[in-house]
Amino acid sequence: MKKKTLPIGKLPMELLDEMLKKHPAEGQRVLVGAGIGKDAAVIDWGEKCLVAKTDPITFVTDAIGYYAVNINANDVVCAGARPMWFLATLLLPEGQTDKELVDRIFAQISKACRDLGIGLVGGHTEITYGIDRPIVVGQMLGEAFRNRIVRPDRIEIGDLVLLSKGIAVEGVSILAREKEAEVRELFGDKFVKRCQDFLYRPGISVVQDALLAMEAGDVHAFHDPTEGGLATGLWELAKAGLVGMEIDVSQIHVFDEARKLCEHFGLDPLGVIASGALLMVASPVDADHIVKKLRDHRIECNVIGEVISPEKGVLLLEHGKTRPLPRFERDEIARIFE
Secondary structure, eight states, X not given: OOXXXXXXXXXXXXXXXXXXXXXXXXXXXXXXXXXXXXXXXXXXXXXXXXXXXXXXXXXXXXXXXXXXXXXXXXXXXXXXXXXXXXXXXXXXXXXXOOHHHHHHHHHHHHHHHHHHTOEEEEEEEEEESSXXXXXXXXXXXXXXXXXXXXXXXXXXXXXXXXEESOXXXXXXXXXXXXXXXXXXXXXXXXXXXXXXXXXXXXXXXXXXXXXXXXXHSOEEEEEOOXXXXXXXXXXXXXXXXXXXXXXXXXXXXXXXXXXXXXXXXXOOGGGSOOBTBOEEEEOHHHHHHHHHHHHHTTOOEEEEEEEEOGGGOEEEEETTEEXXXXXXXXXXXXXXXX
């Protein structure tokens, strides 16, 4: 009998939760450890806390270095810390790697680090067998004062859920880069270029979004929705905070480019990789200040829902009726790579 295998993408949330509970390895001075919806680890480092994160980039190739820095920086800032130091492990395909490829990836990493004021402090590079595209595994370190750490156990019933920018910024860029010829044939050169540039404008970085939000009010939780899209990010955030949520679909900003591409490829925008958007949870008073602060800096920001009791679950409000928020076993975009 053929063994059942798991699909491409992140481990299913329930399986990952089971593995973390089954194989614990808690260290000393750990304030925030491994867990669903926890973007980065937080370690007691005396007067300040050290915040650490690792994340691979596997879907894209042409801007992989830029992705690696920004995706990891996003998760560090979601803990309330400023990203400071970056390490990268580069795994390059046998028979396809030349000096030009290596130079391009190093240049992308270096520029992305400089743009965010981050030091490139180490890593590892090798050409290996068994892969058909470059893979970059990033490790980001940051620091923050203890009283500035943002952690999901502060979420309270009655808090509001906010979303910056909209969805699906990263998904648009990936589709336009990996399916360039098909998208160009359907929508034209200007559309392809605009979608590819979503990587930079509106951009996949949420560092500025988070820092502005912390200036404006008391943020109870951040979460960076990546693989599995906004829906998975909301499920993860609710699980981390041990709460329920009611999300109003009409308040979720879906970029027109995302809507068109998702319609063409048969993808649900709620399940498409969503880096570039930032989920925030705050009290109603602070939420108003945060929305104003981000909009004053020309960053779209909307209240998309409310925190409710956990027994009600995570709900999607649409046309006056609620239903369970969809769940995705894998990122929608993974289907086009099969």
